[in-house]
Amino acid sequence: MxxxxxxxxxxxxxxxxxxxxxxxxxxxxxxxxxxxxxxxxxxxxxxxxxxxxxxxxxxxxxxxxxxxxxxxxxxxxxxxxxxxxxxxxxxxxxxxxxxxxxxxxxxxxxxxxxxxxxxxxxxxxxxxxxxxxxxxxxxxxxxxxxxxxxxxxxxxxxxxxxxxxxxxxxxxxxxxxxxxxxxxxxxxxxxxxxxxxxxxxxxxxxxxxxxxxxxxxxxxxxxxxxxxxxxxxxxxxxxxxxxxxxxxxxxxxxxxxxxxxxxxxxxxxxxxxxxxxxxxxxxxxxxxxxxxxxxxxxxxxxxxxxxxxxxxxxxxxxxxxxxxxxxxxxxxxxxxxxxxxxxxxxxxRRDDMLISGGENIHPAIVEGVFSECPGVGQVAVTALNDACWGDALVLLYQGTALPETVKRWARERLRAGFLPRYMLPVDELPRNALGKLLRSELKQIARERLQSVKA
CATH class of the missing domain: 3.40.50.12780 (ANL, N-terminal domain)
Incomplete structure (x- = not known):
């Protein structure tokens, strides 16, 4: 030492x-x-x-x-x-x-x-x-x-x-x-x-x-x-x-x-x-x-x-x-x-790589785009299983922007394969003591938030 x-x-x-x-x-x-x-x-x-x-x-x-x-x-x-x-x-x-x-x-x-x-x-x-x-x-x-x-x-x-x-x-x-x-x-x-x-x-x-x-x-x-x-x-x-x-x-x-x-x-x-x-x-x-x-x-x-x-x-x-x-x-x-x-x-992280519609997509790339969106603060991208897409991308975000507004903004900046199918506002994102996203918890949050939106 x-x-x-x-x-x-x-x-x-x-x-x-x-x-x-x-x-x-x-x-x-x-x-x-x-x-x-x-x-x-x-x-x-x-x-x-x-x-x-x-x-x-x-x-x-x-x-x-x-x-x-x-x-x-x-x-x-x-x-x-x-x-x-x-x-x-x-x-x-x-x-x-x-x-x-x-x-x-x-x-x-x-x-x-x-x-x-x-x-x-x-x-x-x-x-x-x-x-x-x-x-x-x-x-x-x-x-x-x-x-x-x-x-x-x-x-x-x-x-x-x-x-x-x-x-x-x-x-x-x-x-x-x-x-x-x-x-x-x-x-x-x-x-x-x-x-x-x-x-x-x-x-x-x-x-x-x-x-x-x-x-x-x-x-x-x-x-x-x-x-x-x-x-x-x-x-x-x-x-x-x-x-x-x-x-x-x-x-x-x-x-x-x-x-x-x-x-x-x-x-x-x-x-x-x-x-x-x-x-x-x-x-x-x-x-x-x-x-x-x-x-x-x-x-x-x-x-x-x-x-x-x-x-x-x-x-x-x-x-x-x-x-x-x-x-x-x-x-x-x-x-x-x-x-x-x-x-x-x-x-x-290599383990975070998603495959949606046959494309390899790293969540960090998509998150970087959405971090520039007006009315959007902290963001995280995860995916839910989908028969058509394989990984259906989901955006979880903190902020005041409405999901429809976020989606319109994103369509002008992301090609179809990189565009999340769901835009879900959340109160907070799971992070450890150093502020790293706990990606292992994102899927469950996405499922629960999606169910509450559809209910």
Whole structure:
């Protein structure tokens, strides 16, 4: 794991902690964990909302020879139970009180038994947008390579300040802490995401970098406040970004850098940097210096290789199964293409591909068109089985536009095969904590909404 550099600072609730402060705070934590029965080789699973405690555990547990598995506290019990089975021997904490307020006294120091840099130190659940979250094993080496490459690529320096407002059970959130620790920069740890609070912190701490998902950026733009001139990078990822969102943000001086990454790669794979006028939807930029990338000509499958790429998943039984082929390439499950400059353009998940009237249609392409429709906000495209079409496309959308108006608008912009048969307004779309569409739930929503319309 990455030890915090001397210049590292973490600011939380107006308190500034140095690397030395962190080390001092971790001693009583270590005693508490040992008293709870945590031993080298075991995994500590945490399901609570204390972000400062998560930050301490991220750096402490590898020094104790233990693995860290932060889980989304809102994860359904049926899913979290399967992930716990995959974690192997573990201790589960659903409340941080036992660590914040120990009921025993700490005596002396506890000997360190740190993990080897090539050993797994972090277990993370994949986003589970298909309904099948799995655990990814990440080693200290993988996290270090990823952090170093990101710092170099995004020109993070000592004295810079990165606002951490993404969930800390996700690699995007944890990576902010790891990058700042590696480079000796300052991480400003927000207690979750509130548009007004985030804007306040951007100005108060003269933030230079911030990581966001599209939903967060959308809500910040609703505040109609321009960013501080200190802000150099808005690293935008976690879900696909619409053309209209990025265009609006750039027009309002938000330095947006759309990126493509995945848990299995310990975060970033490719990024548009520096911020680029004329960005095109799906454009993910150049691969980071530690990453090899290829797109298969026939299928459009995106494959990656590099020192930050995970080697295996953990199954529910605790058994491991490999991710890489014989030449160490990982098939990401995404499809896309490379431009003439070798920049990556991502279309979406291969599993999301629909076949309607004999045409291969990716929902993201259709969604990108409808995101430009007046009176339409968030959109999602799914399909229902149809004897004639195979997949009958269905548009689910949030907004004030009437379905008939949306259909007339779309007829002028989409050829027949790409035109959804049903346009259904909804109150909200299912998303995970990072704002990714839960596509596994869309069909059922479409069925229920269609039945209510026909009733």
């Amino acid at each position: 990455i030890p915090p550099e001397a210049g590292f600072r973490l600011i939380h609730q107006s308190q500034c902690y140095t690397a030395e402060d962190f080390s001092r705070l971790q001693e009583p934590l270590r005693h508490c964990l040992q008293a709870l029965g945590l031993k080298p080789g075991m995994t500590l699973v945490c399901r609570f909302r204390d972000r400062f405690l998560y930050a301490q555990l991220l750096f402490l547990l590898p020094r104790m020879g233990c693995l860290f598995l932060p889980l989304d506290p809102d994860l359904p019990s049926a899913i979290s139970g399967k992930l716990l089975n995959a974690a192997g021997e573990h201790i589960l904490l659903q409340d941080g009180a036992a660590l914040r307020n120990p009921d025993h006294k700490c005596h002396g120091s506890v000997a360190e038994q740190p993990l080897e840099s090539g050993a797994p130190c972090l277990l993370l659940a994949t986003s589970g947008t298909t309904g099948r979250p799995r655990l990814v094993e990440l080693t200290g080496d993988a996290l270090q390579h990823s952090a170093r490459a990101a710092c170099d690529f995004l020109q993070l320096e000592q004295g810079d300040r990165w606002l951490a407002c993404l969930p800390l059970h996700h690699i995007g959130g944890l990576s902010v802490l790891l990058r700042c620790a590696w480079r000796g920069a300052t991480a400003v740890l927000a207690d979750g995401f509130s548009p007004r609070h985030v804007l306040q912190q951007l100005y108060e701490y003269r933030i230079t970098h911030v990581s966001l998902v599209p939903t967060m950026l959308y809500r910040l733009l609703e505040q109609k406040t321009r960013p501080p001139d200190s802000l150099r990078v808005v690293l935008l990822g976690g879900a696909s970004s619409s053309q209209s969102l990025v265009d609006e943000a750039m027009q309002k001086d938000w330095p947006v850098c759309p990126s493509y990454g995945l848990t299995e790669a310990a975060s970033q794979v490719a990024t548009v940097y520096p911020p680029k006028p004329g960005w095109q939807e799906g454009e993910a930029g150049m691969p980071l210096p530690h990453m090899e990338l290829e797109v298969q000509e026939q299928t459009g499958a995106i494959r990656i290789r590099g020192p930050s790429v995970a080697c295996c998943y953990r199954q529910e039984t605790g058994a491991r199964f490999p991710l890489l082929d014989a030449d160490d390439w990982l098939d990401t499950g995404d499809v896309g293409w490379l431009d003439d400059a070798s920049g990556l353009h991502v279309v979406g």
